[in-house]
Structure formats: structure tokens, C-alpha cells
Amino acid sequence: MNHNIEIILFQPQIPQNTGNILRTCAVSGCSLTLITPLGFQTNDRWLKRAGLDYWDGVNVTEIENLRNYLNEKQKPFYFFTSKAEQMYDEVVYPPETQLVFGSETFGLPDWVIEEYPERCVQIPMIPNSRCLNLATSVGIGLYEAIRQLKA
Numbered sequence: 001m002n003h004n005i006e007i008i009l010f011q012p013q014i015p016q017n018t019g020n021i022l023r024t025c026a027v028s029g030c031s032l033t034l035i036t037p038l039g040f041q042t043n044d045r046w047l048k049r050a051g052l053d054y055w056d057g058v059n060v061t062e063i064e065n066l067r068n069y070l071n072e073k074q075k076p077f078y079f080f081t082s083k084a085e086q087m088y089d090e091v092v093y094p095p096e097t098q099l100v101f102g103s104e105t106f107g108l109p110d111w112v113i114e115e116y117p118e119r120c121v122q123i124p125m126i127p128n129s130r131c132l133n134l135a136t137s138v139g140i141g142l143y144e145a146i147r148q149l150k151a
Contacts, residue, residue: 003029003030003095003096003097003145003146003149004095004096005028005029005030005031005093005095005096005097005098005099005142005145005146006030006031006032006033006075006096006097006098006099007021007024007025007030007031007032007033007099007101007138007142008032008033008034008035008066008069008077008098008099008100008101009021009032009033009034009035009101009103009134009138010035010066010100010101010102010103010108010109011035011036011037011038011039011102011103011106012034012038012039012040012103012104012134013038013039013040013103013104013105014039014040014104014134015039015040017104017133017134017135018034018038018040020135021134021135021138022058022060024135024138024139024142025058026057026058028142028143028146030058030142031058031059031060031061032058032059032060032061033060033061033062033063033069033098034060034061034062034063035062035063035064035065035066035069036062036063036064038062039103039105042062066100066109067111070098070100073098075096075097075098076093076094076096076097076098077097077098077099077100077119078091078093078097078098078099078100078119078120078121078141079100079101079102079108079112079116079119079120079121080099080100080101080102080120080121080122080123080137080141081102081107081108081112081113081120081121081122082107082122082125082131083107083113083120083122084113084117084120084121084122085117085120085122086118086120086121086122087121087122087123087124088121088122088123088140088141088144089144090121091121092148093144093145093148093149095149097145099138099141099142099145100112101134101137101138101141104133104134107131121141123137123140123141
């Protein structure tokens with residue numbers, strides 16, 4: 001796959017989710033960026049177990065400041081949040097897109113919606129439901145972007 005998509009996880013809390021997302025990145029050719037602090041250590045046995053032997057095939061980066069990182073990279077980015085108005089399949093994802101997902105427990109910081117409402121997208125869910133699993137959300141968003149890029 002020729003797309004150069006980057007998955008960014010904002011302060012992930014559950015090592016198994018991050019491990020599963022790592023596997024998704026490995027099989028789809030994406031890089032993975034983790035915004036610290038993390039809710040686990042990167043040597044956590046559950047993280048390693050969920051990621052299996054895929055660690056060597058993925059470019060994984062840890063950084064501290066999401067806002068600075070996005071400004072430095074100067075690539076198109078989209079935030080996946082249940083607070084968005086726009087659906088995830090209503091935007092056109094360019095080849096070097098950064099897809100940003102919030103923490104399992106508290107989502108994305110408030111400044112995201114305040115500063116970038118046009119870059120926020122949601123995955124449809126029934127009203128008043130809890131959010132989807134983070135690894136599931138990443139898979140849905142990522143493969144929509146890949147689908148568009150292959151069309």
C-alpha cells in the first residue's frame with residue numbers, strides 16, 4: 001500500500017488496545033505515534049502480547065506535545081471524536097494524512113474541538129452510547145482512508 005498514513009494515539013491507557021493498533025499499523029503500512037504520558041509502560045507484557053512480533057515492522061514514536069507535533073509536521077490531520085459534527089466518511093483523506101484518536105478514558109483535549117472543528121470527524125453510533133473500542137475506531141478510520149486512496 002502506498003499512502004504514508006500515520007496513526008496518532010493521544011495518551012492511550014490500555015496496553016492491549018495499543019498492541020492491537022500496532023498490529024493494524026503493521027499490516028497496513030502505517031506509522032504509529034504515541035502522545036505521552038501513556039497509561040502503561042512500553043515494555044508492558046500485555047502490550048507486547050497484543051502486538052506479538054509486529055513491533056519490528058512498525059515505526060513507533062513517542063512524543064510529549066500533540067499540538068507542537070502537528071504544527072511541526074505540516075501534514076493534513078483529522079481528529080476522531082464523538083463530539084464532531086462531520087462523519088468520518090465525509091472528508092477526503094490525502095495520502096499523508098495523520099489520523100488522531102483520543103484516550104480510552106478521557107478522549108481528546110478540549111482545544112481540539114475549539115481550534116479545529118472542521119478537522120474533527122465522528123464514527124456514527126446510537127445516541128447516548130459509550131464510544132467504540134479504540135482499536136476498532138482506528139481500524140474503521142484507517143481503512144476508510146485507505147479505501148479512498150485506492151479508488
